[in-house]
Structures are given as structure tokens and as C-alpha cells.
Amino acid sequence: MGARGLTDLTEREVGLFPEDEHLVPLETGRSRRLGGWSGRRAWLVALVVAVTWALWSAGVGRRELVNPGGWTLLSRFWKAAVHPELSGDFLRTTWSATWTTIAFAVLGTALSVVIGCIGGVLTSETWWRRSRPRRAGAAAGVRPGWFVGRVLSGLPRGVHEAVWGLFLVNVLGRDPMVGVLAIAIPFGAITAKVYAELIDESAQGPYDALRAAGAGRLGALAYAVFPRTLGDLVSYAFYRLECSLRSAVILGMIGAGGLGFQLSLSFQSLRYGEMWTLIYALVAVSAAADLWGAALRRRGTPGLVRRSAVAGAVLVTAGVVHLGPDVGRLVSGRTRSLLAEFARDAWPPSLPGGGWTELGRQTLDTVQMSLLAIALASTLAILVAFVAARGGRTRPRRLVAAGARLLLLVTRAIPPPVWALLVLFVLFPGPLPGAVALGIYNFGILGRLTAEVVENLDPRPEAALRALGAGGAQAFAYGVVPVAFARFAAYSLYRWEVAVRETVVVGVVGAGGLGRLLEQQRAAFDFNGMLGTVFALIAVSLVVDGISAWARRSLR
Amino acid sequence: MTAAVVSLRGVGVVYGAHPALDAVDLDVAPGQRVALVGPSGAGKTTVLNLCTGTVAPATGSVSVLGCDVGRATAPELRALRRRVGTVYQQLHLVGPLRVVHNVNAGRLGSWSTSKSLRSLLRPVEVDTARRALEEVGIADKLHERTDRLSGGEQQRVALARVLVQQPDLILADEPVASLDPARAGEVMHLLGAAAEHGRTLLVSLHDFDLARRRCDRVVGLRAGRVVFDLPAGDVTADMGTELYRIGT
Numbered sequence: 084m085g086a087r088g089l090t091d092l093t094e095r096e097v098g099l100f101p102e103d104e105h106l107v108p109l110e111t112g113r114s115r116r117l118g119g120w121s122g123r124r125a126w127l128v129a130l131v132v133a134v135t136w137a138l139w140s141a142g143v144g145r146r147e148l149v150n151p152g153g154w155t156l157l158s159r160f161w162k163a164a165v166h167p168e169l170s171g172d173f174l175r176t177t178w179s180a181t182w183t184t185i186a187f188a189v190l191g192t193a194l195s196v197v198i199g200c201i202g203g204v205l206t207s208e209t210w211w212r213r214s215r216p217r218r219a220g221a222a223a224g225v226r227p228g229w230f231v232g233r234v235l236s237g238l239p240r241g242v243h244e245a246v247w248g249l250f251l252v253n254v255l256g257r258d259p260m261v262g263v264l265a266i267a268i269p270f271g272a273i274t275a276k277v278y279a280e281l282i283d284e285s286a287q288g289p290y291d292a293l294r295a296a297g298a299g300r301l302g303a304l305a306y307a308v309f310p311r312t313l314g315d316l317v318s319y320a321f322y323r324l325e326c327s328l329r330s331a332v333i334l335g336m337i338g339a340g341g342l343g344f345q346l347s348l349s350f351q352s353l354r355y356g357e358m359w360t361l362i363y364a365l366v367a368v369s370a371a372a373d374l375w376g377a378a379l380r381r382r383g384t385p386g387l388v389r390r391s392a393v394a395g396a397v398l399v400t401a402g403v404v405h406l407g408p409d410v411g412r413l414v415s416g417r418t419r420s421l422l423a424e425f426a427r428d429a430w431p432p433s434l435p436g437g438g439w440t441e442l443g444r445q446t447l448d449t450v451q452m453s454l455l456a457i458a459l460a461s462t463l464a465i466l467v468a469f470v471a472a473r474g475g476r477t478r479p480r481r482l483v484a485a486g487a488r489l490l491l492l493v494t495r496a497i498p499p500p501v502w503a504l505l506v507l508f509v510l511f512p513g514p515l516p517g518a519v520a521l522g523i524y525n526f527g528i529l530g531r532l533t534a535e536v537v538e539n540l541d542p543r544p545e546a547a548l549r550a551l552g553a554g555g556a557q558a559f560a561y562g563v564v565p566v567a568f569a570r571f572a573a574y575s576l577y578r579w580e581v582a583v584r585e586t587v588v589v590g591v592v593g594a595g596g597l598g599r600l601l602e603q604q605r606a607a608f609d610f611n612g613m614l615g616t617v618f619a620l621i622a623v624s625l626v627v628d629g630i631s632a633w634a635r636r637s638l639r
Numbered sequence: 640m641t642a643a644v645v646s647l648r649g650v651g652v653v654y655g656a657h658p659a660l661d662a663v664d665l666d667v668a669p670g671q672r673v674a675l676v677g678p679s680g681a682g683k684t685t686v687l688n689l690c691t692g693t694v695a696p697a698t699g700s701v702s703v704l705g706c707d708v709g710r711a712t713a714p715e716l717r718a719l720r721r722r723v724g725t726v727y728q729q730l731h732l733v734g735p736l737r738v739v740h741n742v743n744a745g746r747l748g749s750w751s752t753s754k755s756l757r758s759l760l761r762p763v764e765v766d767t768a769r770r771a772l773e774e775v776g777i778a779d780k781l782h783e784r785t786d787r788l789s790g791g792e793q794q795r796v797a798l799a800r801v802l803v804q805q806p807d808l809i810l811a812d813e814p815v816a817s818l819d820p821a822r823a824g825e826v827m828h829l830l831g832a833a834a835e836h837g838r839t840l841l842v843s844l845h846d847f848d849l850a851r852r853r854c855d856r857v858v859g860l861r862a863g864r865v866v867f868d869l870p871a872g873d874v875t876a877d878m879g880t881e882l883y884r885i886g887t
Contacts, residue, residue: 547731550691551804552721552748557755561744565735 122637134458137451141515148515153508156353160505163355173357176345181364183259183341186402187331191266192324193399196316198267199274207279209290209308210300239272241621243584244330245591248337249605249613254421259406260413262339266327277319278312285311317388320395321376328372332365332498333588343498350504362497369496425610432615435600442600442615446623449596452514452521452589453582453627459522460529460582461575467491467526468533468571488534495527503589517594521585525578532578536570572638576631583627587620597623642705644669644808644839645690650699652685652863659685661863662699667839672831674850674871675843677860678883683843686860687810690841691723692716704807721748724806726830728813730797734786738777741785741796742768745804771799775829791822798829809834811842815849827853847879 142148204210239247248265255261282304289307298306335343342361349357379391412418435441471487502520510516545562553561590598597620604612645667652660660682667673675683688694689701692708701708706719724745732741739762746764747755757763765781772778775795780788785796794814801809811830815823827849834840844850850857850871857874859866859882867878 543727543729543731544733546693547725547727548744548747550693550720550725551723551745551800551806552717552719553744553755554717554747554752556752557747557750560756560759561736561740561747562733565733565740569735 126634126638130458133454137454137458137514137518140447140451141455141513141518143515148510148513150509150511153510157505157508160355160358160508163359166356167359167363168354168356169360173360177342177360177364180335180340180342180345180361181368182401182405183262184328184331184335184343184365185368185398186406187259187262187266187334187339187341188324188327189395189398189402190263190406190408191270191331192320192327193395193402194263194267195270195274195323195327196320198271199278200316202271202275203278203282204304206275207282209282209287209304239269240276241584241624242269242617243587243620244269245333245337245588246601246617246620248334248339249601250425252338253425253610254418255412257338257340258409258412259340260408260410262331262334262341263406263408265334265339266330270323270327270330274319274323278316281312281315281319282308314385314388317392317395318376318379321372321379321391325369325372325376328369329495329498333500336498336500336588337591343500346498346501350501358501362493362501366493366496370492373492429610429614431611432618433609433611434615435604435609435612442619445595445597445600445616446619448514449583449586449590449598449620449623450627452518452586452594452596453579455515455518456521456525456582456586457575457579459519460525460578461571463522463526464529464533464575465571467530468537468567471530471534472537473534474538488531491527491530491534493527494523495531497524499524499585499589500592503592503594507593512593512595514595517586517589517596517598520589520594521582524585525582529574529578532574533567533571536567536574540566569638573635576635580624580628580631583624584620643667643702644671644704645841646702647686647689648700648702650689650696650701652682652689652694653697659863660689660696663863663865665858665865665868667841669839670837671856672834672840672854673842673856673858674854675841675858675860676845676847676850676879676882677866680862681860682863683860684812685863687725687812687841687843690808690810691720691725717748721804722807724801724804724809726797726801726809726811726814728816730793732785732793732796732800734784736785737762738772738780738783738785738788738796739765739768742771742799742803745800745802748804767803768799771802772796774802774832775799790817794818794826795829798826798833802833806838808839808841811840813843813845816845823849847876847882850874 139145244265247268248261251261251265255264285308289311290303293303293307294300331339331341332343332346335341335345336347338344342365346358346361349355349361375391379387435445437444467487467490471484471491473481473484475481475484499520502523503517506516506519506523510519540563544566545558548558548562549555586596587598587601590596590600591602593599593602597616601613601616601620604610604616643666645665647663647665650660650663651658663682663686665686675686677683685694689696689708690703692703692711696709704719704722706715708716708719711719733744736744740759743758743762743764746767750758754763762768769778769781772781772795775798777788777792777795777799780792780796785793788796809830814830815826818826823846830840830842831853840854842854851874852871854871856869857871858868859878861882866882867874
């Protein structure tokens with residue numbers, strides 16, 4: 084137990100942890116043949132080819148992309164940053180919307196932690212491990228129940244919160260529970276996966292000892308495992324809360340209410356001053372969650388964990404009071420009939436107008452959008468990571484670092500659909516504006532992850548090079564870049580997986596790809612088409628996950 | 640007598656409020672092999688860090704290879720560091736780099752920046768690196784990733800890095816602390832071989848017996864002070880027991 088970095092948590096989520104270390108000896112043979120670098124070179128060439136292809140398809144250098152008329156609107160938006168709307172009425176609206184967003188995030192996180200605890204136990208190897216071999220000589224194995232649990236928990240993760248939100252709006256209507264459930268379902272599945280790993284990791288010894296002494300499974304977990312994993316679980320829950328806040332804003336934009344909803348209303352009426360009031364509220368809330376989570380991870384003292392758990396409970400209560408969710412509605416006859424109707428309407432899935440060609444074209448658009456987004460985000464993040472990292476030696480250096488971190492905070496606090504709407508001022512619709520919007524947003528997230536990588540780098544190899552007379556640039560190139568590169572690449576690939584799913588939320592505002600298709604089908608009440616598109620989304624996410632995992636393994 | 644390679648005059652070093660070295664005088668002549676022995680926290684590593692200028696003396700003066708480390712300008716310090724090679728206990732190699740680059744890193748002090756960067760793309764002076772690896776017995780690992788090697792092999796990479804650097808002074812900080820006796824003897828042998836051709840060796844050791852057998856001179860440190868400074872032949876086992884005694 085103890086303090087964990089943000090990068091530790093995300094690593095756990097993507098499986099960057101060296102769980103398949105047994106693969107390494109097998110791979111050394113191959114890597115010797117390929118050469119460590121030629122494997123990397125192959126990936127680098129593939130990346131350059133893919134990005135060039137995506138740029139070409141997006142029309143860069145081939146057609147008019149920039150809409151010169153949009154610059155005045157965009158500059159008017161930025162100028163409004165110093166004139167936020169501060170009338171009493173609007174401040175009250177902002178206040179209430181802020182609490183709605185917080186309530187979505189807090190309740191969604193709380194529910195996903197509950198799901199995560201139950202699901203985590205049920206999908207852990209520890210739970211399913213046979214306490215004794217069935218017959219003499221046979222190793223204690225894992226039961227098939229474990230496998231089924233893992234597969235089931237993988238499915239909800241494949242779909243972005245916004246898609247869950249669109250589905251739930253159809254069944255529950257404009258209900259505050261849409262925001263909560265759309266977060267809780269996919270995040271619950273992720274939390275379950277992470278918690279299962281925490282359980283399996285936290286010393287089998289004590290658990291086995293209690294089991295051997297005759298304790299039941301739940302009793303042994305309660306005494307031997309829960310106390311050891313509680314700190315990590317709380318700190319993961321707070322990391323999830325940071326993610327939930329961002330999701331809650333996005334869900335607001337598709338109609339669930341809160342800051343996201345107000346943002347889209349203000350945008351539609353071009354009231355930029357109002358938008359900035361809302362954005363400042365967003366930044367403040369995100370900063371508070373970030374700082375709290377960071378404090379918890381850096382100094383995970385039992386006292387702080389306890390205070391955080393109490394504060395969490397208070398926030399949950401406040402959230403319930405603020406939203407006043409009608410849980411009975413979940414199981415009401417009306418909901419059930421709407422669900423049945425939706426299922427009848429949506430099944431079987433169908434192709435969009437234009438058939439496979441259209442679906443294939445939109446799928447390719449989605450992949451290209453995500454590639455360009457991550458290429459942009461990674462480039463910017465690598466440039467900023469070394470500037471934004473904490474631990475600068477001089478005062479000006481620390482000030483610049485704080486400024487860079489503030490920039491990262493603002494870019495990730497503004498949700499991708501808002502970035503997309505802003506970019507659409509100056510770029511004609513298509514995959515490019517979506518890519519730019521996702522790129523800016525992911526830059527905020529990736530920059531923070533890479534800055535933390537830099538903070539956690541072992542400084543000693545570089546110091547050793549300085550001590551034998553190497554200059555600053557040389558020591559950096561030999562002692563820092565090779566170590567940081569592998570980690571940066573791993574995080575870029577991780578964000579690529581997420582970005583493919585996120586293309587939906589910029590697509591919804593018209594930026595292109597499967598998300599726009601989904602929105603068009605929704606507007607036309609083409610539920611069969613929507614289901615088909617969602618399947619295409621899941622398929623493309625799985626393919627990207629596969630490529631990303633393959634690349635990560637060979638880059639390690 | 641020729642000028643000393645290392646000369647400490649009344650040197651005191653303080654970390655925060657904690658004194659690490661207190662009025663230490665030490666002269667090391669060219670070609671000598673000197674062992675620093677003493678319990679953890681005695682100041683052995685601090686003496687070595689003074690020699691590369693990574694730690695500055697609070698009082699007194701440190702002169703290494705004719706350079707006054709406390710007053711040296713940045714270029715002077717770099718010129719000095721080029722001539723001082725170090726083997727660390729934790730090695731401090733760059734794991735994801737191939738062995739050839741970790742060995743070549745020993746040349747960074749002499750190479751221009753552009754040459755260093757070019758070498759990362761296409762290694763230069765590979766023959767020198769290979770010869771150094773041959774000397775330590777792992778020439779076949781030239782193109783392996785360093786973090787895929789065993790601990791013993793990585794230790795040899797660190798030695799090869801010092802070999803290609805061709806320093807006048809070799810520092811080694813507990814180079815055998817985590818090795819079994821046979822491997823410890825071998826590493827000390829390789830260090831001794833590296834320090835031939837008139838090079839000077841300054842090595843911190845926990846193993847009192849190894850210090851007596853492999854070095855010309857043994858310096859005992861305790862609580863930041865020099866307790867004894869004798870030719871290896873004059874050091875007795877009792878001195879070691881006294882040096883490592885718990886309590887005051």
C-alpha cells in the first residue's frame with residue numbers, strides 16, 4: 084500500500100504492468116533477430132505512413148480547409164475570456180449547474196466503486212482459485228467462473244460514456260440518472276478490472292493462510308485483503324472521480340444537464356461571456372479534484388485516506404439531495420416498456436444509407452481522426468513534459484512549470500465537443516477539426532501523464548554521465564530520452580485507445596466519423612442503424628486495442 | 640615526489656545539518672590503488688563524489704588531477720570529469736539503450752554533441768567498444784539491450800564504459816557489495832587491470848579482507864574522519880573489527 088503515482092494507476096488500467104513478464108525470455112530470441120531498434124524503426128515507419136495517409140485523406144494540401152471567415156468569431160470567443168458573464172442570475176445558474184455536474188461525477192464514481200468492489204472480487208483469481216487441488220498432484224487452478232467474469236467486465240468498457248448516455252436518454256428520458264448511470268456502467272467495469280488486479284496482487288500469503296485455517300472466502304478477504312488494498316482503492320476512486328468530472332461535462336452536452344448542458348446552450352446563442360463563466364467553474368472544479376487526487380497519491384497517509392473517504396461520503400449525500408434521483412423509475416413499468424420497445428426497434432442492427440461502403444468510409448475516418456489527434460497530442464505533450472515536470476531547481480523554472488501545468492489543466496478541463504465547436508469556426512467540417520479538437524484535449528491529459536513520467540525518472544544514470552564529463556544535451560540524449568521514450572510511447576498508445584472511443588463525442592457535434600453518423604441516425608430515429616454503428620465502433624476499438632497492445636509489447 | 644592525483648586538505652562536507660566529512664586530509668599518489676573502508680555513513684561515497692565535483696566541500700580544498708574542484712569553472716570541471724571514470728554500486732546504466740551505447744557513453748566527455756547524437760542512430764567507434772567488452776569478457780553482448788543482461792553482465796558493461804573513457808583516475812563505489820566472493824574477486828581483478836598503465840584507483844569497499852589483498856593502501860573512515868591510513872601490509876584484522884564496531 085502507500086502513495087501511488089497517477090501513472091501507476093493508468094498503467095494498471097491499460098495493463099502496462101509487467102504481468103506478462105514470462106513473455107520476455109521468449110521474446111529476447113526474436114528481438115535479437117530483429118534488433119531492439121529495428122523493431123522500433125518498423126513501428127516508427129508505420130506511424131509516419133499512417134499519419135501521412137490520415138493527413139492526405141483529411142485533405143491537407145489538397146483542398147481548402149481553413150474558413151477565413153471564422154477567425155473573427157474565434158477571436159471574439161477568446162476576447163470574452165476577460166469578460167465572463169457575472170450577473171447574479173447567471174452566477175446562480177452556473178452554481179447550480181456546477182453542482183449538477185459534481186453530483187453526476189460523484190454519484191457515478193460512487194456507483195462504479197460499488198460495482199467495482201463486487202465485480203472486482205468476482206473477477207479476481209483469488210476468489211475463484213481452488214483452495215486445494217482436486218486430486219493429489221494437480222495444481223490449484225482457476226475456475227471457469229473467473230474467465231466468464233473477465234469477459235463480461237470487458238464489454239461495457241468498449242463503449243464510450245457518451246454512447247451509454249445516448250442509449251439511456253432513449254430509455255429514461257431527460258432524467259438525472261442518465262448522467263450517473265452512463266458514468267457508472269463503463270467506469271464500474273474498469274474499476275472492477277483494476278480492483279481485481281489489486282486483490283490478486285496483494286499478498287496471497289495472508290489470504291491463503293486464513294483459508295488454510297478454515298476461513299470462508301469472504302471472511303478471508305475481509306481480514307487478509309481488504310485492509311491492505313483499501314488505500315489503493317480509495318486513491319483509484321479519486322482518480323476515477325477526476326475522469327468522471329470530464330465525462331459528466333460531456334454527458335451534459337448530450338442533454339443530461341449540468342455545466343456541459345449550459346455550455347452548449349450558451350454556445351448556441353453565441354454568448355461567449357457566459358461560456359467563460361462556465362469554463363472557469365469547470366477549471367476550478369477540475370483543479371480541486373486533480374489536487375485532491377494528487378495529494379492522496381503522493382502522501383497516502385491513513386489519516387488523509389480516512390478524511391477523503393468521509394468527504395466522499397458527504398459529497399455522495401449532497402449529490403443525492405441535489406439530484407433527487409427517482410430510483411423507482413429504473414424499474415418502473417414505463418422504463419421496462421421503453422426498454423423493450425427500444426430493443427424491438429433497434430434489433431436487428433442495420434447498415435447506414437450507403438451500405439458497407441459508407442460504414443467503411445466512416446470507420447476509416449474515425450481511425451484517421453484518432454491517429455491525427457494522438458500524433459498532435461503526443462508531439463505537444465513531449466515538448467511540454469520536460470517543462471511542466473515538478474522539481475525545477477530555480478525559481479523561474481518552477482514558475483514556468485506551474486504555468487505549463489495550468490495550461491494542461493485548462494486544455495483538459497474544456498470538454499472535446501467544446502474544442503470541436505471552436506475549431507469548427509475556422510476549419511470546414513470533416514475529420515480534421517475533430518482530430519484537432521481531440522488532439523488539444525488529449526494534449527492536456529497526455530501532457531500531465533508524461534510530466535509525471537519525467538518527475539519519476541531515475542536521475543542517477545544522467546548524473547553518472549554528467550560526472551564523466553558529458554554535456555547537458557549529451558547526458559539528456561543518452562540518459563533521459565531512451566528511458567522516457569518507451570514510457571511516452573506506451574502512454575500515447577494508451578490514449579490512442581481512448582481517443583478512438585472519444586471520436587464519438589466530437590462526431591456528435593459534426594466533426595465527422597462514426598460519431599457524426601450516429602448523431603445523424605439518432606436525429607432520424609434510425610435505431611437499427613445506430614446499433615450497427617455502435618457495433619462498428621466496438622469493432623474498431625477492439626482492433627485498435629489489439630494493435631496498441633502489440634506495439635506496446637514490442638516497444639517495451 | 641610527483642604531484643598527488645587526489646589531494647584533500649582539511650575537507651568538511653555537510654548535508655543539511657548532518658556532517659558527512661570532518662577535517663579530512665588525504666593524498667593519493669599517481670598509480671596507487673587505494674581502498675576506502677568503513678561502516679555505512681562513514682563518508683566513503685562523499686570522498687568519491689568530491690573527486691568528480693558532484694559534491695562541493697563546505698570547508699577546506701579539494702584538488703584532483705591538478706584542478707581545484709571547489710573553484711573550477713564549468714568548462715574546467717568538465718575537462719576534469721573527462722579524466723575521471725566512475726563505477727557505481729547501482730551501475731547507473733541506461734537500461735533501454737543497447738550495450739554499445741552504454742559503453743560509448745564513456746566517451747561523451749570527449750565527443751562533440753553532434754557526434755554523440757549521430758552515434759545513437761548509427762553507432763560509431765564500435766571497434767573500441769567491442770575491444771573493451773572483450774577485455775571484460777562479454778564481447779558477444781554488444782548489440783543486446785542492456786536491461787536484458789544479467790546483473791553480472793551489466794557490471795561488466797559498467798567496467799567497459801570506464802575502459803573506453805581511458806581516465807587517469809578510476810573511482811569505484813562499493814563495486815562488489817552485492818556479489819558473492821568469487822565474483823567479487825573477479826570484479827576487483829578487472830578493476831585492477833583497468834587501473835594499469837599508471838592509472839590511479841580509489842575504491843570504497845565493505846570487504847576489509849578484499850581491501851587488504853587487492854589494494855596498496857587502506858584508508859579507514861568512521862563518522863566522517865580518517866581513523867587510519869596505512870599500507871595494505873600493515874593493516875590488521877583487529878583494525879577492521881574496531882572500525883566496524885557498533886556504538887561509540
